[in-house]
Amino acid sequence: MLLKKGNILLTIFTALAIIISGFFISSCGETQKSEEVKQSEKTEQADQAAETEEQIEDKESIKIGVIGAHSGDLASYGIPTINAATIIVEKYNAQGGINGRSIEIIVEDDGCKPEMATSAAVKVVGEKVNSVIGHICSGATKAAIGIYKESNIITISPSATNPPLTQSGEYPNFFRTIASDDAQAKLEVDFVLDVLNLTKIAIIHDKGDYGKGFAEFVKQFLENDQRAEVVLYEGITPGAVDYSAIVNKIKESEAEAIIYGGYHPEASKIVTQIRKKNMKTVFVSDDGVKDETFIKVAKEYAEGVYATGPMDTSSNPLTIEAIKEHEAKYGEYPGAFYLNAYAAMLALLNAYEVSNSIEYDDIVQTLRTEYVDTPLGKISFDEKGDAIGIGFSMYQVKEGRFVEIKQ
Amino acid sequence: MDYFLELFLGGLTRGSIYALIALGYTMVYGIIQLINFAHGEIYMIGAFTALIAASVLTFAGLNQLAIIVIAALAAIIYSAAYGYTIEKIAYKPLRNAPRLSVLISAIGMSLFLQNYVLLAQTSNFLPFPELIPEFEFLKPYSHIIRPSELFICITTAVIMLLLTFLIKFTKIGKAMRAAAQDKTMAMLLGIDVNLVISVTFIVGSATAAIGGVLIASHIGQINFYMGFIAGIKAFVAAVLGGIGSIPGAVLGSLILGWTESFFTGYISSDYEDAFAFLFLVLILIFRPSGILGKKEY
Numbered sequence: 001m002l003l004k005k006g007n008i009l010l011t012i013f014t015a016l017a018i019i020i021s022g023f024f025i026s027s028c029g030e031t032q033k034s035e036e037v038k039q040s041e042k043t044e045q046a047d048q049a050a051e052t053e054e055q056i057e058d059k060e061s062i063k064i065g066v067i068g069a070h071s072g073d074l075a076s077y078g079i080p081t082i083n084a085a086t087i088i089v090e091k092y093n094a095q096g097g098i099n100g101r102s103i104e105i106i107v108e109d110d111g112c113k114p115e116m117a118t119s120a121a122v123k124v125v126g127e128k129v130n131s132v133i134g135h136i137c138s139g140a141t142k143a144a145i146g147i148y149k150e151s152n153i154i155t156i157s158p159s160a161t162n163p164p165l166t167q168s169g170e171y172p173n174f175f176r177t178i179a180s181d182d183a184q185a186k187l188e189v190d191f192v193l194d195v196l197n198l199t200k201i202a203i204i205h206d207k208g209d210y211g212k213g214f215a216e217f218v219k220q221f222l223e224n225d226q227r228a229e230v231v232l233y234e235g236i237t238p239g240a241v242d243y244s245a246i247v248n249k250i251k252e253s254e255a256e257a258i259i260y261g262g263y264h265p266e267a268s269k270i271v272t273q274i275r276k277k278n279m280k281t282v283f284v285s286d287d288g289v290k291d292e293t294f295i296k297v298a299k300e301y302a303e304g305v306y307a308t309g310p311m312d313t314s315s316n317p318l319t320i321e322a323i324k325e326h327e328a329k330y331g332e333y334p335g336a337f338y339l340n341a342y343a344a345m346l347a348l349l350n351a352y353e354v355s356n357s358i359e360y361d362d363i364v365q366t367l368r369t370e371y372v373d374t375p376l377g378k379i380s381f382d383e384k385g386d387a388i389g390i391g392f393s394m395y396q397v398k399e400g401r402f403v404e405i406k407q
Numbered sequence: 408m409d410y411f412l413e414l415f416l417g418g419l420t421r422g423s424i425y426a427l428i429a430l431g432y433t434m435v436y437g438i439i440q441l442i443n444f445a446h447g448e449i450y451m452i453g454a455f456t457a458l459i460a461a462s463v464l465t466f467a468g469l470n471q472l473a474i475i476v477i478a479a480l481a482a483i484i485y486s487a488a489y490g491y492t493i494e495k496i497a498y499k500p501l502r503n504a505p506r507l508s509v510l511i512s513a514i515g516m517s518l519f520l521q522n523y524v525l526l527a528q529t530s531n532f533l534p535f536p537e538l539i540p541e542f543e544f545l546k547p548y549s550h551i552i553r554p555s556e557l558f559i560c561i562t563t564a565v566i567m568l569l570l571t572f573l574i575k576f577t578k579i580g581k582a583m584r585a586a587a588q589d590k591t592m593a594m595l596l597g598i599d600v601n602l603v604i605s606v607t608f609i610v611g612s613a614t615a616a617i618g619g620v621l622i623a624s625h626i627g628q629i630n631f632y633m634g635f636i637a638g639i640k641a642f643v644a645a646v647l648g649g650i651g652s653i654p655g656a657v658l659g660s661l662i663l664g665w666t667e668s669f670f671t672g673y674i675s676s677d678y679e680d681a682f683a684f685l686f687l688v689l690i691l692i693f694r695p696s697g698i699l700g701k702k703e704y
Binding site for chain 2: 296299
C-alpha cells in the first residue's frame, strides 16, 4: 500500500496524541486513586467518630436504581413506579433511614427497549447501586437481568410478567411482585378440572398476543393433565360480523367447558350466541373479559360466566393509604403497577431492615423467608423469585356483577 | 346433517348481511366507477341510529312491533341522508377529477365518519336490544336456526326483490341502467344524471342501514368500528361477484358467507379470512371481472 506523505505525518500525529492522552489519563487515574484512598481514610475516621457519637448519617447510603419506561409510548407504565419509590424513600428517610443508612434512588429510563435497558443497567451498575426496582417491560427486563446477575444486584420488577424470567431458574437475583403470564391459565385449568369437574374442554382465542399466549398456556397445562381432553383449539377473527360457525363447531365438539383467551367484545358475542342456542356450556375466561362492559353488553347471557382477575385488594388499609399518599403528593389517582411497585419497594426495604446488612446473600435470603405487609397483601418470594400471596382470583357473574369465588 | 344445515344457515345469514352492504358498493361502482369506502360507515351509522331510536321508543313504552318498524325507518332515513350528503360533499366536486382523488376522498370520509361517531357517541361497545321477537313456530327448530337468522334471510330476500323491481320496472331504474351504460349519452338524452347518482347513494345507504340494524339485533352489540371489517368483506363479495353487477353482488356475498362458514366448521377458523381471500384470488385469476361481471374495455 502506498502512503502519501501527509498521511504518514497524520498517523504519527495521531499516535503521539494517543500516547500523550494516555499519559494524562493514567496520571489522572493515579491522582483519583490517591484521592479515593485519602477519602476512604477520611470516611473511616469519620465513621469512627460517628460511631462514638451516634450511628446515623455517615454510613454509606443504600442506592436503589429505579429503571423502566419513563418516556415514549409506555411511559405511563413506568412513571407510577418512580412515584411509588419516591414516596416510600421520603418516608423512610424522614424517619432516619434504615439502620443508620439513608436511601437514595437513581432513576434511569429504558423506554421499554432492550437495547436501552442494557445501557441503563450498565450505567447504574457503574454507579454502584445495591439493588434495582425494575424493569417495567418483560423484554427490557430480560435484556438487563444478566448484567445485574454478574454484579450481584437484586432486581425486583413490579410488572414483568414473562414466565421464564423466574421459572427458568437462571436468575436467582430476580424477583417480581406481579403474577406471571401463565398464572391465570394455571388457575383456570385447575378450577375447571378440580372444582367444576369438567374434562372435555374447548380452547378458543382471538389470535392476538395476549389471547393466543394465554390459550397456549391453557393447552399446555391441559395436555399435561391425564383427566383433560382438549376437544377444540381454534382462533377466531376479532370484529367478525358474527360467530355462528364457531359456535356450531363448539356445539358439535360436545365440549363441556370453553376456555377463552381474549377480550370482552368477542367473548360477549360468543356467550350471547351460545346461550341463544340453548347451550349450557360453561364459559371461562381471562381478565380481558373481567370487565364491566362485558356484563353490560352480554346482559342476562353473562350470568354464570367465570373469569379470572387480579385479587381484589381495594379494601386493604395499606392500599388505601398508598393511594392517598400518591394523591396527596401528585394530585392524581396512581397509574399502572403503582401498587406492585409500592409492594416491591416495601419488600426490598424490609429485607434491608430485617437483615441489617447490605450484602447480596443476606438480602436474597431475607426476601425469601420474611413475609411483608404490602398493599397487595402479605407477601414473600419463592425460591424462583415469584411472589407468594400475589395472583389471580376466580370471579363469576352473579346478578349482573363479578363476584369473587372464595375457595 | 344438522351440523351441515347449521353451517349452511349461518353462512346464509352472514352472506345476507354482506349482500345488503355489497349492493351499495356495486350500484355506486356501476354508475360512477367509484369504490365508496365510506359505505361500511353508513352501515354502522344505521345501527347507531336504530339503537338511539329504539332506546327512546322503549322509554316511551311502545310495543315491540312499533319499535322495530320505527327504529328501522329512522335508521334508513338517517343513513340515506348521510349517503346523499357524503356524495354531495365528498364526491360530486371531484366528479371530473382523476379516479385516485375520489378514492382518497372516500377513504378520508370513512375515517372522518368513524372518528365522528367515536367522539359524538362512545368508543365503548354498546348493548343493542333484541328487536326481532321469538317466533313460536320456530321453537322446535331452535337448535338449528334462530329467529333472527330466519328474519335476516327473509328480509334480505324481500329487499332483493324490491330492488330488482325498482331497477327493472320503474322509470328511475331505467335511468340508472342508462347512466351505468353511458353517462354522457344518458345526459344528452335528458336524463338528470346527478339525480340518478343521488338516488343510487340513497338506495345503497338504505340497504346498508337495514343490514346494520339486522346484524346489531342479531349479535346484540355495536361499536364505532363495526363498519370497517363488514365493509371490507362486503367489498370483497362485490368484487367476487363482479363489481357493478347487482345479482353478482348477492351471489358473491352468499358464496363468501358460505365459504367462511364451512371453512370454519369443517377445517379451522384460524385461517378463515386467509381462505376467504385466497378464494377471491382464485376466482379473479380465472374470471378477472368476477363471477357475473362484464368485461371492461
